[in-house]
Amino acid sequence: MEDHTETEELEDMMYQITETSPSVETRRGCKYSPLITLADEYGGISHIVNDDNCYVLVNGSHEQGFDTVKHWYPEAAKALSTLKCSMNIYRRI
Numbered sequence: 867m868e869d870h871t872e873t874e875e876l877e878d879m880m881y882q883i884t885e886t887s888p889s890v891e892t893r894r895g896c897k898y899s900p901l902i903t904l905a906d907e908y909g910g911i912s913h914i915v916n917d918d919n920c921y922v923l924v925n926g927s928h929e930q931g932f933d934t935v936k937h938w939y940p941e942a943a944k945a946l947s948t949l950k951c952s953m954n955i956y957r958r959i
Contacts, residue, residue: 880906881941887913890924893931898924902945912942914949921946 881904890913891897900913901921913924913932923942926932938946
């Protein structure tokens with residue numbers, strides 16, 4: 867397995883941060899307002915959304931629909947690190 871260093875730039879990765887979509891709906895009917903949207907060159911789209919003060923990754927395409935996922939790929943994790951954590955999360959703990 868290849869080791870990725872901290873200096874690796876997002877520009878070298880498959881998914882790129884793009885204009886944030888105003889909304890996304892999963893195949894189960896959940897609607898979200900994305901915080902960050904990423905896209906790849908093959909039509910794949912990912913959205914980082916907030917669900918009950920937790921960050922969730924939603925993957926898919928406009929043709930096949932979107933679902934939440936358990937596994938975060940490196941580009942999504944790097945994009946997540948650019949978000950400022952809401953103090954509401956800390957107040958609830």
